Amino acid sequence: MNAPALLDWTEGGEGIVWQHCDVCGHGWSFRRTFCPRCGAGTPASRQASGAGTVHAITRVMRAPSEALRPYAPYHIALVDLDEGVRVMAHADDGVAIGDRVKVGFVTFGDRIVPRFGKV
Amino acid sequence: MSWITGVGLTAFGKHPGRTTLDLMSEAATAALADAGLERRDVDGLLTGYSTTFPHLMLSTLFAEHFGIVPAYAHAIQLGGATGFAMAMAAHHIVDAGLARHVLVVAGENRLTGQSRDSAVQTLAQVGHPVYEVPLGATIPAYYGLVASRYMHEHGTTEQDFAALAVLMRSHAVRHPGAQFREPITEDDVLASKPVASPLKLLDCCPVSDGGAAFVVSREAVNAHSVRIRGAAQAHTHQHVSAAPSLTQFGAAASSRQALDIAGVSLADVDCAAIYDSFTITLTILLEEIGLAPRGQAGRLAREGHFGLGGAMPLNLHGGLLSYGHCGVGGAMAHLAETHRQLTGRAGDRQSGAPRLALLHGDGGVLSSHVTFIAERVG
Numbered sequence: 001m002n003a004p005a006l007l008d009w010t011e012g013g014e015g016i017v018w019q020h021c022d023v024c025g026h027g028w029s030f031r032r033t034f035c036p037r038c039g040a041g042t043p044a045s046r047q048a049s050g051a052g053t054v055h056a057i058t059r060v061m062r063a064p065s066e067a068l069r070p071y072a073p074y075h076i077a078l079v080d081l082d083e084g085v086r087v088m089a090h091a092d093d094g095v096a097i098g099d100r101v102k103v104g105f106v107t108f109g110d111r112i113v114p115r116f117g118k119v
Numbered sequence: 120m121s122w123i124t125g126v127g128l129t130a131f132g133k134h135p136g137r138t139t140l141d142l143m144s145e146a147a148t149a150a151l152a153d154a155g156l157e158r159r160d161v162d163g164l165l166t167g168y169s170t171t172f173p174h175l176m177l178s179t180l181f182a183e184h185f186g187i188v189p190a191y192a193h194a195i196q197l198g199g200a201t202g203f204a205m206a207m208a209a210h211h212i213v214d215a216g217l218a219r220h221v222l223v224v225a226g227e228n229r230l231t232g233q234s235r236d237s238a239v240q241t242l243a244q245v246g247h248p249v250y251e252v253p254l255g256a257t258i259p260a261y262y263g264l265v266a267s268r269y270m271h272e273h274g275t276t277e278q279d280f281a282a283l284a285v286l287m288r289s290h291a292v293r294h295p296g297a298q299f300r301e302p303i304t305e306d307d308v309l310a311s312k313p314v315a316s317p318l319k320l321l322d323c324c325p326v327s328d329g330g331a332a333f334v335v336s337r338e339a340v341n342a343h344s345v346r347i348r349g350a351a352q353a354h355t356h357q358h359v360s361a362a363p364s365l366t367q368f369g370a371a372a373s374s375r376q377a378l379d380i381a382g383v384s385l386a387d388v389d390c391a392a393i394y395d396s397f398t399i400t401l402t403i404l405l406e407e408i409g410l411a412p413r414g415q416a417g418r419l420a421r422e423g424h425f426g427l428g429g430a431m432p433l434n435l436h437g438g439l440l441s442y443g444h445c446g447v448g449g450a451m452a453h454l455a456e457t458h459r460q461l462t463g464r465a466g467d468r469q470s471g472a473p474r475l476a477l478l479h480g481d482g483g484v485l486s487s488h489v490t491f492i493a494e495r496v497g
Contacts, residue, residue: 010249029360030250056271056365058263059316060255064239068255076260076315078268078360088251088360097271113254 006047009114014105016048016114018085027085050103052081052116057091067109074108077101079116090115121210122344123493124220124336125154126455130296131329131443135231139172140184142226142330146448147185150332155341156220158185161334163218164192165209167201167225167447170241171232181224191218198245198482199394200352201225202331202450203489206478207350209335210491219337225447226330238326245483247358259323259397261359261484263315266399268365270317273406277317279417280398281308284321284440286420287395290427291437293468298327298443308398322398327443331451333458339496343462348475349380350491359484369488370407374479377490385409388492389473390460391431392453394480395438404479405433408490432470435460450480461495 007015010031020027021035021043034041057077063069077091079101090113095101101116127149129142143166151158164187166178174180178192191212197204202225209221229238239257246252246261269275285305291297303321311320335347353369353376356362378384391410395401405416410431411424419425425433436442436456439449457476459465479490 010253030247030358056264056268058260058267058318059313060257060260060263061313061315062239062257062259063255064243064257065236065255071255074255076254076256076264078264078365086360088247088254088256090254097267108253108255111253 006045009105009112012112014112016050016081016087016103017045018048018081018083019043019045027083029085029087046083048081048083048085051119052079052101054091054095054097054099054101054116055080055086057095057097071108077116089113092117094118121213121347122336122339123333123347123458124340124344125150125152125156125334126458127153127332128296128452128455129226129330131327131445131452132298133231134228134328137228137328139169139227140181142228142328143181143224143332144185146226146330146332147222147224150222150224150334154334154336156334158187160220161187161222162190163209163212163221164189165205165221165223166194167205168194168196169227170446171228187222189218197487197489199396199450200480200482200487200489201447202454203478203480203491204352206333206335206347206454207352207489207491210347210350213335213337221335222332223335224332225451227446227448228328229445230326230328232328247360251358251360257315259315259318262397262399263318264359265365265403265485266317269399269403272366273414275402275414275417277309278305280317280322280402281305282417282420283395283398283401284308286425287434287438287440290435290468291441294436294442297437297441298325299441318397318399324396324439324444327445329443329445329448331448331455333451333454343464345458345461346494346496348383348492348494349377350489351376351380353488354486357483357486362484368403368407368485370404370479370481373488374408374477374490377492381492383475383492388475388477390457390470390476391433392457392476392478393433394450394453395434395440396444398440400481400485401438403485404481408477408479427468427470432460432473435465435468435470454478457493461493
């Protein structure tokens with residue numbers, strides 16, 4: 001599984017981890033113990049560079065809970081990482097589809113989340 | 120072969136004090152009455168789920184409550200596609216000889232049975248619990264993402280989305296059971312409160328209380344039985360982050376296969392019932408199925424193509440956007456209206472004398488697709 005050096009925001013670290021199958025070459029975002037394409041049980045977890053391109057973006061005006069209300073409005077984007085994997089994250093104001101972006105990390109409620117800004 | 124022999128639909132909106140089982144019972148009673156059947160005739164039962172009333176065995180719980188003893192029963196969960204998935208399953212169940220009359224029923228007090236935050240949070244669980252929900256993503260946000268990409272690739276404008284909201288409202292005006300019946304304009308939609316860009320309040324369906332039911336039978340038991348010609352599904356992903364594309368979903372595959380199984384072509388279809396949780400949902404489904412060219416759904420709506428008396432009447436009860444959305448029963452209202460249109464029983468909403476209808480539902484974030492083809496015979 002994850003080597004100790006890997007930092008993943010879903011576990012409180014300032015980084016994005018993706019997975020890669022050395023057998024079939026498939027890459028993906030959601031952590032698993034096997035490759036969802038070929039089934040091989042030896043996926044490698046890798047640290048993403050944090051660079052990517054915005055595929056889609058929305059400005060959320062209403063947060064889903066009272067705790068997150070003070071953060072609204074905020075942008076949620078789908079970003080295609082340079083490693084070829086699509087991830088959901090926050091984005092800065094003014095970011096648009098097609099923009100080259102780089103990840104940073106911000107506090108959101110009781111945790112940190114990735115937020116992409118223009119390069 | 121199978122037949123939809125009766126439909127039942129409650130008004131959608133606020134039903135304070137009424138439970139999931141109350142709303143299911145009202146709809147089921149109406150569907151049986153429409154079919155001319157008694158409780159004892161029902162030997163198959165399909166239910167969906169209710170977010171305000173989670174239960175391990177909703178089908179048999181309802182059977183006991185309503186007073187039926189089915190030989191075959193279970194629940195199905197497929198988000199917004201559940202209603203049409205149940206219709207498809209019922210079609211195959213009666214066709215396989217497992218039951219003579221399958222009652223399909225749904226109901227939920229989704230509006231008054233929980234707080235608004237609770238509804239938003241429950242529905243947001245359609246998102247990934249580790250990779251999406253912690254970001255504060257909501258259902259409108261997932262569809263906002265899809266809409267942003269669709270506009271980017273196909274040139275659709277916010278005004279085009281608005282035209283579909285206006286169309287659904289213009290239909291709901293004629294239905295006494297619709298949750299929202301005040302006419303609106305494209306400017307009203309554009310000026311409504313931003314929710315998740317580019318979607319505004321009037322681009323989003325409301326949360327409703329309501330119930331819907333229908334009976335699928337092995338034989339036509341009355342003059343208004345409608346034949347199910349074929350059905351098909353396609354499932355490409357669950358979470359929007361994992362969708363293979365934000366502009367090509369499973370609707371094309373599902374609808375093509377359903378038409379093939381029915382032995383008809385899209386050109387044979389007289390009217391349509393298409394899932395419309397958001398204006399972007401309706402846009403994508405219409406354009407992917409082929410009922411509108413890419414980027415043209417809004418224009419066609421504005422020109423009357425999808426209206427009463429138009430070339431392809433669509434969701435003449437007002438759709439999820441204006442009749443309302445009570446969960447599983449939401450899309451079943453599309454089926455109830457289609458049944459009435461095909462059998463010439465839609466009153467002042469009747470649009471011509473359609474024979475062949477295409478119905479399409481989706482669940483999740485355009486994740487699960489079910490299409491079926493229904494036909495008036497005789």
